[in-house]
Amino acid sequence: MPKTVxxxxxxxxxxxxxxxxxxxxxxxxxxxxxxxxxxxxxxEEEIFSGEANITSSTTYTWEDKYRPRxxxxxxxxxxxxxxxxxxxxxxx
Numbered sequence: 001m002p003k004t005v006x007x008x009x010x011x012x013x014x015x016x017x018x019x020x021x022x023x024x025x026x027x028x029x030x031x032x033x034x035x036x037x038x039x040x041x042x043x044e045e046e047i048f049s050g051e052a053n054i055t056s057s058t059t060y061t062w063e064d065k066y067r068p069r070x071x072x073x074x075x076x077x078x079x080x081x082x083x084x085x086x087x088x089x090x091x092x
Contacts (some may be wrong), residue, residue, distance in 0.1 A: 081087075
């Protein structure tokens with residue numbers, strides 16, 4: 001005898017839960033452990049955690065020439081349009 005709509009089994013799919021703080025911490029910890037394990041195998045690699053300040057006391061002769069400065073003059077743009085007889089008849 002075929003099943004009716006009322007008798008069919010309803011399969012509920014599991015609802016995905018939002019990641020918690022513990023899951024994020026666990027992923028971060030796992031990532032760091034994997035990174036450290038990879039470094040232990042090869043002694044030539046290091047993790048760079050800081051920045052090195054580079055100080056240069058070299059000055060060049062062209063530095064003064066290309067320094068940003070105010071413009072000597074300001075160019076004006078002509079935004080108007082000349083409505084001569086030809087343009088009046090052919091354009092609106």
